[in-house]
Structure formats: C-alpha cells, structure tokens
Amino acid sequence: MPSYSYTSSSSSFSSNINGRQTGHSYKETSQTTPEGTTVRTTSQNLGERPVTHTQQFDSQGRELIGDNTGGASRRIEDVSSEEADHGYKERMEDEYAKREGGA
Known part of the structure; x- marks a missing residue:
C-alpha cells in the first residue's frame, strides 16, 4: 500500500x-507521496513580504534540481527533534545577530 504523509510546523x-519592534515567523510543510517529497519553507520578517522556498526530492531522497532529473547528490536525512531544534535555534540566533550587527 502506498505511503502518504503531510507535516506542518511553525x-x-x-x-x-x-x-x-522586531519579529520573525517561520513555517515548514512537508508532503510525501510514493513519487517523492515536497518541502516548503516560508519565512517573514516583521514589515516585510514572506519568502517561500520549495525543495523537491525523488522517492530515493535525492533532491530534484532544475529539470527534475534527480542527478543531485543531496539527500533527505532523518534527524531527531532535538537535533533539528538545536540547528534551527542556532540559525535563528545567527540571523538575529547579523541584523543587530553582531556578526
């Protein structure tokens, strides 16, 4: 039986x-079908337009780039929630440091 899933976090x-006043929002959705996975991330700073980035992966986890041939070497990797949270926190801290002139 084919496997389908959808996840969303913000x-x-x-x-x-x-x-x-400063602010930032972030949303990520992931939709998986037997053909592959689509990941969409949207981020927005207060007072600015949202920016959306879409990545597509084939059923083997290879990122589809350009003509969607799957020739890229990047892959989806499973990480624990703790690792993902830590990585996200570090990226956000770096981003805010840049905006405040600290990096």
Missing part, C-alpha cells in the same frame, strides 16, 4: 527593544 518571535 514558529514566530517578536520583541520590542528600545522601542523598536
């Missing part, structure tokens, strides 16, 4: 530092 952050 997070947001906002703060007011010295009267300056």
